[in-house]
Amino acid sequence: MSDTTAAPAVPLIHDVPADAILTVEDAAIAFGQVRALKGASMHARRGEVTAIVGDNGAGKSTLIRCISGVHAPDSGRITFDGHEVEFKTPHAARDAGIETVHQNLALVEDLTVWQNLFLNREIVRGVGPLRLLDRRAMRSRADEMVSSLAVNVPAVGSRVRRLSGGQRQAVSICRAAGFASKLIIMDEPTAALGVQETARVEELITRLKSEGHAILLISHNFAQVLRLSDAVWVMRAGRCVAGRRTAQTDGDEIVGLITGARAGDIPVEAA
Numbered sequence: 001m002s003d004t005t006a007a008p009a010v011p012l013i014h015d016v017p018a019d020a021i022l023t024v025e026d027a028a029i030a031f032g033q034v035r036a037l038k039g040a041s042m043h044a045r046r047g048e049v050t051a052i053v054g055d056n057g058a059g060k061s062t063l064i065r066c067i068s069g070v071h072a073p074d075s076g077r078i079t080f081d082g083h084e085v086e087f088k089t090p091h092a093a094r095d096a097g098i099e100t101v102h103q104n105l106a107l108v109e110d111l112t113v114w115q116n117l118f119l120n121r122e123i124v125r126g127v128g129p130l131r132l133l134d135r136r137a138m139r140s141r142a143d144e145m146v147s148s149l150a151v152n153v154p155a156v157g158s159r160v161r162r163l164s165g166g167q168r169q170a171v172s173i174c175r176a177a178g179f180a181s182k183l184i185i186m187d188e189p190t191a192a193l194g195v196q197e198t199a200r201v202e203e204l205i206t207r208l209k210s211e212g213h214a215i216l217l218i219s220h221n222f223a224q225v226l227r228l229s230d231a232v233w234v235m236r237a238g239r240c241v242a243g244r245r246t247a248q249t250d251g252d253e254i255v256g257l258i259t260g261a262r263a264g265d266i267p268v269e270a271a
């Protein structure tokens with residue numbers, strides 16, 4: 001069964017469509033006494049924007065940190081691109097094709113756009129023990145990355161500290177998209193942006209989707225979620241309590257699911 005809105009006939013955690021690139025099943029993690037995830041299950045399909053929404057403290061960031069190798073869940077299972085995975089580090093997740101655009105963007109202010117694009121994945125050249133950074137190759141590849149995504153950044157030689165919030169976000173997204181990523185996770189990508197910059201970043205997200213990237217989007221902005229996403233998962237108190245095709249839901253239902261005014265319908269084990 002491929003429709004997340006349908007009631008499961010058997011007590012599976014949830015039904016997973018054949019084109020899922022990511023599946024999280026029953027992920028749990030505690031930080032001391034705090035059970036941040038209590039058996040969260042969700043999936044994301046290839047070539048779609050999948051949104052995760054929920055109130056503050058619902059577990060959204062923790063869930064994406066488990067997917068992106070920042071935290072190892074205490075229990076549960078994550079399947080990515082057809083394989084069960086246990087990422088020990090963000091680097092391992094990146095190697096598998098999962099890129100994350102964090103809220104703090106992780107850019108170095110005093111470095112240029114191209115240096116940030118290649119941070120920790122520099123191109124080196126040389127023979128034998130003599131290894132040199134290939135600045136020319138990185139600059140030219142950076143130019144290609146920026147122009148292929150048509151992102152609104154000035155020359156790749158500009159220092160990040162001179163860029164606007166939207167331009168920084170674009171650099172960060174460009175970095176995530178530029179390295180053959182299969183899944184791009186974005187945590188509140190427009191929270192700090194103005195109206196026009198938000199529109200540009202949303203265009204960029206739509207373009208990445210049309211190029212085949214799967215995108216996992218955390219956003220508190222319901223209008224944005226309804227505009228951009230194909231599917232939406234609602235988290236409450238450490239669980240994904242409902243999954244919907246976005247076209248089949250609306251803001252009222254989502255708010256009700258977030259607050260608990262509407263019961264969730266994904267079966268979960270007892271607390």
Ligand SMILES: Nc1ncnc2c1ncn2[C@@H]1O[C@H](COP(=O)(O)OP(=O)(O)OP(=O)(O)O)[C@@H](O)[C@H]1O
Binds near residue numbers: 031036060062
């Ligand atoms: N490293 C940590 N140590 C202790 N508690 C944590 C840690 N990370 C998250 N938590 C707790 O886990 C719960 C879920 O937090 P999380 O940040 O995942 O929620 P969220 O849905 O992303 O919230 P927000 O929308 O406010 O960012 C919260 O109670 C939070 O305080």
